[in-house]
Amino acid sequence: MGIDDAIDLDLFFELTHDLLIVAGNDGYFRKVNPAVCQLLGYSVDELRSRPISEFIHPDDRELTAKHREHLIKGSPLLNFDNRYITKNGDVVWLAWTSIPVGDAGLIYAIAKNITHKKKLDLTRNELLTSFTRINSDLKQLTYTTAHDLRSPVNNLLAVFQLIDLSKIQDPETVGFIQILKTATDSLKKTLDAYVDVLSTKDSLLVSLEDCDLEECLHSVLGSIGSLTHRADLDVHFDFSEAPTIRFNLKFLESVFLNLITNSIKYKKPGLRPSVHVSSQSGNGYSKVIFSDNGLGFDLDSMRDKLFGFRETFHGNEDSKGIGLYLIHSHITSLGGRIEVDSKPNEGATFILTFKE
Numbered sequence: 001m002g003i004d005d006a007i008d009l010d011l012f013f014e015l016t017h018d019l020l021i022v023a024g025n026d027g028y029f030r031k032v033n034p035a036v037c038q039l040l041g042y043s044v045d046e047l048r049s050r051p052i053s054e055f056i057h058p059d060d061r062e063l064t065a066k067h068r069e070h071l072i073k074g075s076p077l078l079n080f081d082n083r084y085i086t087k088n089g090d091v092v093w094l095a096w097t098s099i100p101v102g103d104a105g106l107i108y109a110i111a112k113n114i115t116h117k118k119k120l121d122l123t124r125n126e127l128l129t130s131f132t133r134i135n136s137d138l139k140q141l142t143y144t145t146a147h148d149l150r151s152p153v154n155n156l157l158a159v160f161q162l163i164d165l166s167k168i169q170d171p172e173t174v175g176f177i178q179i180l181k182t183a184t185d186s187l188k189k190t191l192d193a194y195v196d197v198l199s200t201k202d203s204l205l206v207s208l209e210d211c212d213l214e215e216c217l218h219s220v221l222g223s224i225g226s227l228t229h230r231a232d233l234d235v236h237f238d239f240s241e242a243p244t245i246r247f248n249l250k251f252l253e254s255v256f257l258n259l260i261t262n263s264i265k266y267k268k269p270g271l272r273p274s275v276h277v278s279s280q281s282g283n284g285y286s287k288v289i290f291s292d293n294g295l296g297f298d299l300d301s302m303r304d305k306l307f308g309f310r311e312t313f314h315g316n317e318d319s320k321g322i323g324l325y326l327i328h329s330h331i332t333s334l335g336g337r338i339e340v341d342s343k344p345n346e347g348a349t350f351i352l353t354f355k356e
Helices: 009-015 034-040 044-049 058-072 115-162 171-198 213-223 225-231 249-265 323-333
Strands: 019-024 029-032 077-085 091-101 106-113 209-212 234-238 244-247 274-282 285-292 337-342 348-355
Touching (some): 019 034, 209 249, 213 225, 249 274, 249 323
Parallel strands (some): 234 274
């Protein structure tokens, strides 16, 4: 007996989990395998007694009929999806491959149940729509906030211009006024930059530039001079290996600002806060390593939430759960990545990686 004689095609037809169908050009089922009956809930006699179109979802009948016309004319049908209605009223999605046999007036078809995939696609599309709407709302909120804050900042700058420092005898008061004016100037520049970025046609088109790390760090430290002075922050940096990185300057300033203020906010009681910032370069990437000696994190319990929106960890009343979220967003949105090494009460190290 040859191998062809040993093959039981009926057994193959009965046991496969795919839907196997033989249909006539008249639009009726001629033969179906058990998988069809099991999925649709109809018996073989019920399926053969009614036109196939009656089992198809009403919204898909017209398109399916057009494709059946092409099949009857001899054109195979590949990767065609449509919906069927089961006996209990459920909707199932089927992906079809159909071959016409013209001389016999028959169509041989195989289908796979892709309902689960379609539901996943629908969920994904709904999430994308939701994220797009949320992103638009956040962009509008940020734009409005930045725009509205410029007026009081401009008023403050106008007040500083009216102050005649020569009439103030106390040097310490003069120093405080100069610090306030410098901080207000920096705030105005930041707000102006945010408004400019958000006013562009596509906020995702963020410009890349060669950012001088030392210059950027000094700019940030100058903008929060009173805060670092009050905290007695000790700052060490070494950018000799990679003086510049290819990034967005405003994003980089925001990253430094949030890392430094977090180091101050989460300093260990009784210990002078200290930060160390350095850079590395190699293999097509630049790295900025930022370390502090603060409270640190329990990464085993916080790793999945560390960069989450409005996630807070130390019970600080000033914590809003925004800083690390912004850092992660800035870096990853431009193709970089961020890694963290930390233990409770042993400080934290952030490794920021940028494409060169």
